[in-house]
Amino acid sequence: MAKIQLEDVTKRYPDGFEAVKHMDLDIADGEFMILVGPSGCGKSTALRMIAGLEDITEGLLYIGEEVVNDRTPKDRDIAMVFQNYALYPHMSVRDNMGFALKLAKVDKAEIDRRVEEAAKVLDLTQHLDRKPANLSGGQRQRVAMGRAIVRNPRAFLMDEPLSNLDAKLRVQMRAEVAGLQDRLGTTTVYVTHDQTEAMTLGDRVAVMRAGVLQQVDAPQQLYNDPANIFVAGFIGSPAMNFMPARVDGSVVRLPMAEVRASGPIAANGGGNGLIAGIRPEHFQDAALVGADKRTGGATFRARIDLLESVGSELYAHFELEHEGVESAELAELAQDAGTAEVPGAGAGNVVARLDPASQVRQGAEAELWVNTSRVYYFDAATGGRIFAEGAR
Numbered sequence: 001m002a003k004i005q006l007e008d009v010t011k012r013y014p015d016g017f018e019a020v021k022h023m024d025l026d027i028a029d030g031e032f033m034i035l036v037g038p039s040g041c042g043k044s045t046a047l048r049m050i051a052g053l054e055d056i057t058e059g060l061l062y063i064g065e066e067v068v069n070d071r072t073p074k075d076r077d078i079a080m081v082f083q084n085y086a087l088y089p090h091m092s093v094r095d096n097m098g099f100a101l102k103l104a105k106v107d108k109a110e111i112d113r114r115v116e117e118a119a120k121v122l123d124l125t126q127h128l129d130r131k132p133a134n135l136s137g138g139q140r141q142r143v144a145m146g147r148a149i150v151r152n153p154r155a156f157l158m159d160e161p162l163s164n165l166d167a168k169l170r171v172q173m174r175a176e177v178a179g180l181q182d183r184l185g186t187t188t189v190y191v192t193h194d195q196t197e198a199m200t201l202g203d204r205v206a207v208m209r210a211g212v213l214q215q216v217d218a219p220q221q222l223y224n225d226p227a228n229i230f231v232a233g234f235i236g237s238p239a240m241n242f243m244p245a246r247v248d249g250s251v252v253r254l255p256m257a258e259v260r261a262s263g264p265i266a267a268n269g270g271g272n273g274l275i276a277g278i279r280p281e282h283f284q285d286a287a288l289v290g291a292d293k294r295t296g297g298a299t300f301r302a303r304i305d306l307l308e309s310v311g312s313e314l315y316a317h318f319e320l321e322h323e324g325v326e327s328a329e330l331a332e333l334a335q336d337a338g339t340a341e342v343p344g345a346g347a348g349n350v351v352a353r354l355d356p357a358s359q360v361r362q363g364a365e366a367e368l369w370v371n372t373s374r375v376y377y378f379d380a381a382t383g384g385r386i387f388a389e390g391a392r
Contacts, residue, residue, distance in 0.1 A: 002064035002154040003029045009059035019045040021211040030185045034202035042211040043191045079148035083160040085140045087132040094128040097146045114150040155187040229378040230329035238351045245276040255320040257298035259372040261388035277376035283352030286367040297371045307362040320348040329383040
């Protein structure tokens with residue numbers, strides 16, 4: 001095992017395009033680090049630089065205490081698990097898992113021992129003599145992971161290893177990957193575009209956008225305390241709702257209510273340069289909010305355009321009359337996920353996560369409640385998070 005450190009690392013291609021820009025990231029020995037972001041944000045390029053599959057244009061990469069910029073992939077003592085399983089179809093599971101050790105001229109008895117141990121951990125013992133074609137997608141992914149495990153590397157690098165699996169199997173494999181990393185304790189860097197994977201798997205999550213690291217933190221901290229509008233909109237499902245806000249000292253006027261902040265709020269664009277963000281769970285059916293709790297928020301009326309039931313909760317979609325919000329970060333989120341997935345990024349669509357006991361009806365007007373103490377504020381010009389004076 002080893003720590004991994006990227007120190008001002010940049011990847012610039014011959015045409016001048018910078019896929020990764022001045023990346024500083026410290027990954028502790030034994031840590032499970034997730035790199036997440038939309039397509040083209042540079043996360044896979046960063047992983048490939050750690051692996052040695054991409055040259056580093058500027059900066060230093062440490063694995064352990066050594067700078068490895070000029071070392072070949074085979075000399076970095078890392079193991080990769082790819083999106084496509086990259087298994088040899090003519091070889092058995094046993095031979096696939098032990099092939100790298102065979103090339104390294106490891107003793108056959110030692111190869112057999114390591115393969116048997118890994119197969120036991122991955123529940124592949126009964127499949128060792130089968131060919132990949134006779135395995136399910138989840139079993140093939142386990143074989144690919146077993147091939148990495150038997151090498152006892154200093155670090156695992158995983159590039160979207162679950163993206164080829166169906167939804168149910170992905171949930172199962174997420175739990176298996178998390179449990180496996182916990183048992184082995186090997187430093188792991190895992191790339192995904194799926195924020196659900198990122199939130200459920202990692203010790204820490206590094207969010208990237210356009211080659212730039214936006215925020216690195218524990219999953220729940222990212223959710224509760226996003227550094228900017230991009231992180232706030234990318235982390236969370238359904239996504240955070242965004243809407244324009246006008247500020248006058250400590251009073252913030254939202255499309256459906258006025259909010260009194262704990263102190264003055266200053267945005268670069270003045271009173272019109274503020275964007276408010278509210279997570280879906282901070283709305284509720286007003287009929288289910290007790291009188292003692294109502295004072296911590298505001299009620300308003302809205303017509304429910306769409307009501308989705310997922311059993312444990314209701315997703316209520318409604319419109320708020322406003323001119324929409326303009327932000328480069330929100331535009332990128334909308335382009336990657338589809339505007340409907342980033343409420344408020346275009347028109348005034350809002351999604352509320354309601355208690356399943358709610359009696360609101362699709363096509364009818366409803367009285368809703370919003371927790372005004374859980375409103376986030378962002379600068380429309382920079383995308384940065386804004387806090388009321390005295391709030392931090």
